[in-house]
Amino acid sequence: MLSFFKKKPSLFELLPSGFVDIHSHVLPGLDDGSKNTTQSVELIQGMEKLGFSELIATPHTMTGVWENTSEDIKYSWTSLQEAQGLNIPLSYASEYLLDNAFLERMQEGDLLCLKDRMVLVELSYFQAPINLFEILFELQLKGYIPVLAHPERYAYYFSDFKVFQQLKKAGCMFQLNLMSVVGHYGPESLKISEALLNANLIDYVGSDIHHKGHLDCFQRKVQVKNIEALKQTMAANAFFSEKA
Numbered sequence: 001m002l003s004f005f006k007k008k009p010s011l012f013e014l015l016p017s018g019f020v021d022i023h024s025h026v027l028p029g030l031d032d033g034s035k036n037t038t039q040s041v042e043l044i045q046g047m048e049k050l051g052f053s054e055l056i057a058t059p060h061t062m063t064g065v066w067e068n069t070s071e072d073i074k075y076s077w078t079s080l081q082e083a084q085g086l087n088i089p090l091s092y093a094s095e096y097l098l099d100n101a102f103l104e105r106m107q108e109g110d111l112l113c114l115k116d117r118m119v120l121v122e123l124s125y126f127q128a129p130i131n132l133f134e135i136l137f138e139l140q141l142k143g144y145i146p147v148l149a150h151p152e153r154y155a156y157y158f159s160d161f162k163v164f165q166q167l168k169k170a171g172c173m174f175q176l177n178l179m180s181v182v183g184h185y186g187p188e189s190l191k192i193s194e195a196l197l198n199a200n201l202i203d204y205v206g207s208d209i210h211h212k213g214h215l216d217c218f219q220r221k222v223q224v225k226n227i228e229a230l231k232q233t234m235a236a237n238a239f240f241s242e243k244a
Protein backbone atom coordinates (compact mmCIF):
# COMPACT_ATOMS: atom_id res chain seq x y z
CA MET A 1 0.00 0.00 0.00
CA LEU A 2 2.86 2.30 0.79
CA SER A 3 4.65 1.56 -2.50
CA PHE A 4 3.44 4.91 -3.89
CA PHE A 5 5.59 6.66 -1.30
CA LYS A 6 8.59 4.39 -1.72
CA LYS A 7 11.79 6.27 -2.49
CA LYS A 8 13.21 5.55 -5.92
CA PRO A 9 16.58 3.79 -5.64
CA SER A 10 19.76 5.17 -7.16
CA LEU A 11 21.08 3.03 -9.99
CA PHE A 12 24.21 1.88 -8.16
CA GLU A 13 22.11 0.70 -5.21
CA LEU A 14 20.46 -1.92 -7.41
CA LEU A 15 23.71 -3.56 -8.54
CA PRO A 16 23.73 -7.08 -7.09
CA SER A 17 26.79 -8.32 -5.26
CA GLY A 18 29.25 -9.88 -7.67
CA PHE A 19 27.90 -7.81 -10.56
CA VAL A 20 29.62 -8.54 -13.88
CA ASP A 21 29.54 -5.73 -16.43
CA ILE A 22 29.59 -6.94 -20.05
CA HIS A 23 29.86 -3.62 -21.91
CA SER A 24 32.31 -0.78 -21.34
CA HIS A 25 34.95 1.32 -23.05
CA VAL A 26 37.63 1.27 -20.37
CA LEU A 27 40.56 -0.07 -22.39
CA PRO A 28 43.06 2.70 -23.19
CA GLY A 29 43.55 4.28 -26.60
CA LEU A 30 41.17 2.25 -28.75
CA ASP A 31 37.97 4.24 -29.21
CA ASP A 32 35.90 7.11 -27.79
CA GLY A 33 36.30 5.69 -24.29
CA SER A 34 39.42 5.87 -22.15
CA LYS A 35 42.29 7.76 -23.79
CA ASN A 36 45.15 6.40 -21.69
CA THR A 37 46.09 4.09 -18.83
CA THR A 38 45.55 6.78 -16.17
CA GLN A 39 41.97 7.32 -17.31
CA SER A 40 41.38 3.56 -17.49
CA VAL A 41 42.54 3.07 -13.92
CA GLU A 42 40.36 5.99 -12.73
CA LEU A 43 37.32 4.58 -14.49
CA ILE A 44 37.79 1.02 -13.29
CA GLN A 45 38.41 2.17 -9.71
CA GLY A 46 35.26 4.32 -9.95
CA MET A 47 33.27 1.32 -11.15
CA GLU A 48 34.63 -0.81 -8.33
CA LYS A 49 33.50 1.87 -5.83
CA LEU A 50 30.00 1.77 -7.32
CA GLY A 51 29.83 -1.97 -6.75
CA PHE A 52 31.03 -3.56 -10.01
CA SER A 53 32.87 -6.84 -9.32
CA GLU A 54 34.06 -7.97 -12.77
CA LEU A 55 34.32 -6.25 -16.15
CA ILE A 56 34.39 -7.35 -19.76
CA ALA A 57 35.73 -4.35 -21.70
CA THR A 58 34.20 -3.99 -25.16
CA PRO A 59 35.93 -1.34 -27.31
CA HIS A 60 34.21 -0.41 -30.56
CA THR A 61 35.21 -2.08 -33.80
CA MET A 62 33.84 0.03 -36.63
CA THR A 63 35.15 0.46 -40.20
CA GLY A 64 36.55 3.91 -40.93
CA VAL A 65 36.20 5.05 -37.32
CA TRP A 66 37.75 2.59 -34.89
CA GLU A 67 39.38 -0.11 -36.96
CA ASN A 68 40.57 -2.20 -34.04
CA THR A 69 41.89 -5.67 -34.72
CA SER A 70 41.67 -8.48 -32.19
CA GLU A 71 45.42 -8.02 -31.66
CA ASP A 72 45.04 -4.26 -30.97
CA ILE A 73 42.45 -4.99 -28.31
CA LYS A 74 44.51 -7.73 -26.73
CA TYR A 75 47.57 -5.45 -26.72
CA SER A 76 45.68 -2.63 -24.98
CA TRP A 77 44.28 -5.07 -22.40
CA THR A 78 47.74 -6.55 -21.78
CA SER A 79 49.29 -3.12 -21.29
CA LEU A 80 46.61 -2.28 -18.72
CA GLN A 81 47.40 -5.43 -16.76
CA GLU A 82 50.71 -3.84 -15.80
CA ALA A 83 49.01 -0.79 -14.22
CA GLN A 84 48.88 -0.43 -10.46
CA GLY A 85 45.68 -0.20 -8.45
CA LEU A 86 43.36 -2.52 -10.35
CA ASN A 87 41.59 -4.94 -8.04
CA ILE A 88 38.75 -6.43 -10.06
CA PRO A 89 38.99 -9.02 -12.85
CA LEU A 90 39.00 -7.49 -16.30
CA SER A 91 38.66 -9.37 -19.57
CA TYR A 92 37.99 -8.15 -23.09
CA ALA A 93 35.80 -8.62 -26.14
CA SER A 94 34.52 -5.98 -28.57
CA GLU A 95 31.36 -4.14 -29.55
CA TYR A 96 31.13 -4.76 -33.29
CA LEU A 97 29.21 -2.60 -35.70
CA LEU A 98 27.46 -4.84 -38.23
CA ASP A 99 29.35 -3.59 -41.31
CA ASN A 100 31.16 -5.32 -44.18
CA ALA A 101 34.41 -5.77 -42.26
CA PHE A 102 32.41 -7.47 -39.53
CA LEU A 103 31.08 -9.96 -42.07
CA GLU A 104 34.64 -10.75 -43.16
CA ARG A 105 35.73 -11.27 -39.57
CA MET A 106 32.73 -13.50 -39.04
CA GLN A 107 33.71 -15.63 -42.06
CA GLU A 108 37.25 -15.90 -40.72
CA GLY A 109 35.98 -16.76 -37.24
CA ASP A 110 37.92 -13.78 -35.89
CA LEU A 111 35.42 -12.34 -33.41
CA LEU A 112 36.17 -11.64 -29.75
CA CYS A 113 33.36 -13.08 -27.66
CA LEU A 114 31.88 -12.10 -24.30
CA LYS A 115 31.72 -15.75 -23.32
CA ASP A 116 31.58 -18.98 -25.30
CA ARG A 117 30.39 -17.84 -28.77
CA MET A 118 28.39 -14.80 -27.63
CA VAL A 119 29.30 -11.70 -29.58
CA LEU A 120 28.29 -8.12 -28.71
CA VAL A 121 27.01 -6.26 -31.77
CA GLU A 122 25.60 -2.82 -32.40
CA LEU A 123 23.69 -1.10 -35.19
CA SER A 124 24.18 2.35 -36.65
CA TYR A 125 22.04 5.02 -34.94
CA PHE A 126 20.81 6.16 -38.36
CA GLN A 127 19.59 2.91 -39.89
CA ALA A 128 19.85 -0.83 -39.51
CA PRO A 129 21.52 -2.85 -42.30
CA ILE A 130 18.93 -3.77 -44.95
CA ASN A 131 19.98 -7.41 -44.60
CA LEU A 132 20.02 -7.41 -40.78
CA PHE A 133 18.06 -10.63 -40.45
CA GLU A 134 20.31 -12.39 -42.98
CA ILE A 135 23.39 -11.29 -41.02
CA LEU A 136 21.89 -12.62 -37.80
CA PHE A 137 21.13 -15.90 -39.55
CA GLU A 138 24.66 -16.20 -40.97
CA LEU A 139 26.19 -15.41 -37.60
CA GLN A 140 24.31 -18.24 -36.00
CA LEU A 141 25.23 -20.59 -38.85
CA LYS A 142 28.83 -19.84 -37.92
CA GLY A 143 28.02 -20.86 -34.37
CA TYR A 144 27.89 -17.36 -32.88
CA ILE A 145 25.14 -15.98 -30.64
CA PRO A 146 24.44 -12.29 -31.31
CA VAL A 147 23.90 -10.05 -28.28
CA LEU A 148 22.51 -6.72 -29.46
CA ALA A 149 23.85 -3.77 -27.49
CA HIS A 150 21.32 -1.19 -26.28
CA PRO A 151 18.25 -2.04 -28.39
CA GLU A 152 16.54 0.89 -26.61
CA ARG A 153 18.86 3.39 -28.36
CA TYR A 154 17.82 2.80 -32.00
CA ALA A 155 15.31 5.60 -32.58
CA TYR A 156 14.13 4.14 -35.91
CA TYR A 157 12.60 1.23 -33.97
CA PHE A 158 10.73 3.38 -31.42
CA SER A 159 7.52 3.41 -33.45
CA ASP A 160 7.84 -0.25 -34.46
CA PHE A 161 7.97 -2.25 -31.24
CA LYS A 162 7.21 -5.55 -32.97
CA VAL A 163 10.65 -5.50 -34.57
CA PHE A 164 12.08 -6.24 -31.13
CA GLN A 165 9.97 -9.40 -30.93
CA GLN A 166 11.13 -10.32 -34.45
CA LEU A 167 14.79 -9.83 -33.55
CA LYS A 168 14.39 -12.04 -30.50
CA LYS A 169 12.68 -14.69 -32.61
CA ALA A 170 15.60 -14.44 -35.04
CA GLY A 171 17.92 -15.56 -32.24
CA CYS A 172 19.23 -12.19 -31.08
CA MET A 173 19.76 -11.57 -27.38
CA PHE A 174 19.32 -8.07 -25.93
CA GLN A 175 21.64 -6.08 -23.65
CA LEU A 176 20.03 -3.01 -22.06
CA ASN A 177 22.22 -0.05 -21.13
CA LEU A 178 21.92 0.67 -17.42
CA MET A 179 22.13 4.42 -18.00
CA SER A 180 18.94 4.21 -20.09
CA VAL A 181 16.87 3.56 -16.96
CA VAL A 182 17.93 6.85 -15.36
CA GLY A 183 16.99 8.74 -18.52
CA HIS A 184 20.53 9.47 -19.68
CA TYR A 185 19.66 8.90 -23.36
CA GLY A 186 16.36 10.80 -23.17
CA PRO A 187 12.70 10.07 -22.43
CA GLU A 188 12.07 7.92 -25.51
CA SER A 189 14.90 5.50 -24.69
CA LEU A 190 13.62 5.37 -21.13
CA LYS A 191 10.12 4.54 -22.36
CA ILE A 192 11.35 1.78 -24.68
CA SER A 193 13.55 0.40 -21.88
CA GLU A 194 10.49 0.07 -19.67
CA ALA A 195 8.51 -1.56 -22.49
CA LEU A 196 11.33 -4.05 -23.22
CA LEU A 197 11.61 -4.93 -19.53
CA ASN A 198 7.84 -5.35 -19.22
CA ALA A 199 7.79 -7.59 -22.30
CA ASN A 200 10.55 -9.72 -20.79
CA LEU A 201 12.78 -9.11 -23.81
CA ILE A 202 15.97 -8.03 -22.05
CA ASP A 203 18.53 -10.75 -21.39
CA TYR A 204 21.44 -8.82 -19.86
CA VAL A 205 22.53 -5.33 -18.91
CA GLY A 206 25.70 -3.35 -19.50
CA SER A 207 27.09 -0.03 -18.28
CA ASP A 208 28.48 1.25 -21.62
CA ILE A 209 30.71 3.51 -19.51
CA HIS A 210 33.06 5.65 -21.65
CA HIS A 211 34.22 8.38 -19.24
CA LYS A 212 33.99 9.73 -15.71
CA GLY A 213 30.72 11.58 -16.38
CA HIS A 214 29.05 8.24 -16.92
CA LEU A 215 30.03 7.14 -13.41
CA ASP A 216 27.87 10.01 -12.05
CA CYS A 217 24.82 8.60 -13.85
CA PHE A 218 24.90 5.68 -11.44
CA GLN A 219 24.07 8.09 -8.58
CA ARG A 220 20.88 9.14 -10.34
CA LYS A 221 17.45 7.76 -9.44
CA VAL A 222 16.08 4.86 -11.45
CA GLN A 223 13.12 6.07 -13.52
CA VAL A 224 11.62 2.78 -14.74
CA LYS A 225 8.78 1.41 -12.64
CA ASN A 226 9.52 -2.26 -13.20
CA ILE A 227 12.39 -2.45 -10.72
CA GLU A 228 11.91 -6.20 -10.27
CA ALA A 229 12.48 -6.93 -13.97
CA LEU A 230 15.52 -4.67 -13.93
CA LYS A 231 16.97 -6.46 -10.92
CA GLN A 232 16.42 -9.82 -12.62
CA THR A 233 18.33 -8.79 -15.72
CA MET A 234 21.16 -7.41 -13.58
CA ALA A 235 21.32 -10.75 -11.77
CA ALA A 236 21.40 -12.60 -15.11
CA ASN A 237 24.84 -11.06 -15.81
CA ALA A 238 26.27 -13.52 -13.27
CA PHE A 239 26.35 -15.95 -16.21
CA PHE A 240 29.44 -14.09 -17.45
CA SER A 241 31.41 -14.37 -14.21
CA GLU A 242 34.85 -15.92 -14.52
CA LYS A 243 33.90 -17.82 -11.39
CA ALA A 244 30.72 -19.27 -12.99
Ligand SMILES: [Fe+2]
Pocket residue numbers: 023024025095149208
Ligand atom coordinates in the same frame (compact mmCIF):
# COMPACT_ATOMS: atom_id res chain seq x y z
FE1 LIG B 1 29.28 0.79 -26.24
